Amino acid sequence: MTEFLHQIMAFPTVFYTALLAVVLIYWVFVIVGALDMDMFNFDGAGDGALDGALDSAMDGAADGALDGAADAAGDGAAEAAGHAHDGLTEGMSLASFIGLRKAPFTVIASLMILAAWAFCFLGMAYLAPILDGVLPPVVSAGVVAVLAFVVAMPLTGITARPLAPLFETHKAGSREDLVGRTCRIETGTVDQRFGLATIEEDGGWMKVHVVCEQANDLRRGDEALIIAYDPEREVFKVEALGRRERTS
Numbered sequence: 001m002t003e004f005l006h007q008i009m010a011f012p013t014v015f016y017t018a019l020l021a022v023v024l025i026y027w028v029f030v031i032v033g034a035l036d037m038d039m040f041n042f043d044g045a046g047d048g049a050l051d052g053a054l055d056s057a058m059d060g061a062a063d064g065a066l067d068g069a070a071d072a073a074g075d076g077a078a079e080a081a082g083h084a085h086d087g088l089t090e091g092m093s094l095a096s097f098i099g100l101r102k103a104p105f106t107v108i109a110s111l112m113i114l115a116a117w118a119f120c121f122l123g124m125a126y127l128a129p130i131l132d133g134v135l136p137p138v139v140s141a142g143v144v145a146v147l148a149f150v151v152a153m154p155l156t157g158i159t160a161r162p163l164a165p166l167f168e169t170h171k172a173g174s175r176e177d178l179v180g181r182t183c184r185i186e187t188g189t190v191d192q193r194f195g196l197a198t199i200e201e202d203g204g205w206m207k208v209h210v211v212c213e214q215a216n217d218l219r220r221g222d223e224a225l226i227i228a229y230d231p232e233r234e235v236f237k238v239e240a241l242g243r244r245e246r247t248s
Contacts, residue, residue, distance in 0.1 A: 008117075011138075012145035013124055016117035023110045030106075103160040111159055115152035123148055175229050175236075182223050182241060183210065190218040190238065197224060197238065209235045216240050 008017045029035040123144035131140035183197035186207065190197075195210040195218070210224065211233075217240070218224060224238035 007121060007124060010124070012141050013117070013120045015145065016113060016120050016148070019113045020117045023113050026106070027110065103163050103166075107163065108156060108160055112149075112152050112156040115155050115159075116149045119151050120145055120148035175231075178208075178236065179226050179229055181226050183208065183226055183236070183238065185210075185218050185220055185222045185224055188220055190216060190224070195238070197236075199226075210238045211235050212238055212240075214239065 007013060026035065124141065127147075128137075128140050128144050131143060135143065178199060181199060183199045186196045186198055187194070189195070190210060190212045192211055192213055195212065196207060197210045198205040198207050200206075210226075211230075212218060212224070218238075223241045225241040226236050226238055228237040229235075230237060
């Protein structure tokens with residue numbers, strides 16, 4: 001247990017440990033209702049801004065960690081750090097192609113931080129000792145931190161993809177959506193003040209109020225075209241479309 005605590009509080013795992021602690025606190029507040037799960041969601045024009053913010057944040061973090069390690073280790077380490085940084089930048093540009101837009105931003109960020117923390121922990125335990133043979137320990141630790149994030153992205157995409165349907169927002173249909181559809185007249189006549197019709201909807205029938213501004217000979221059983229909706233009167237305006245043949 002002591003070794004585990006030492007590992008998660010040591011460089012570079014400590015950075016992911018701190019982020020994971022923030023994530024845990026955030027979800028505790030979500031569970032108790034103090035915060036909204038969608039509070040950091042972006043849509044439309046915000047997607048580009050979000051991508052830019054993520055790029056800047058990760059570039060800054062990578063520059064700080066890798067440049068510091070390179071300064072301590074010399075020119076050879078600087079080249080290795082540069083390659084690792086390039087890998088991180090390319091990984092960020094692939095984010096939208098591996099499913100990282102399939103779920104709310106907070107869910108994506110939480111899954112990614114958890115995965116990166118786990119990979120960093122395992123990398124420091126098994127990969128860092130191998131890299132220490134060819135790179136200074138500080139540089140190998142920085143490389144492990146960057147690789148942990150890069151590897152966490154596709155895993156997060158795979159994990160988030162099946163969760164996406166749970167977070168889809170289904171917009172309720174409005175009455176204006178019925179404009180352009182056909183209806184079946186249910187009253188003996190339709191005039192400027194009154195009429196009833198039914199519209200087929202999801203395998204059933206919905207009854208609505210309709211009016212016709214023009215002179216018409218609409219009768220029960222005729223088909224009419226819905227041409228507009230009057231929100232003040234809460235009625236649909238229709239016009240004659242065709243009449244079903246009636247049997248005597």
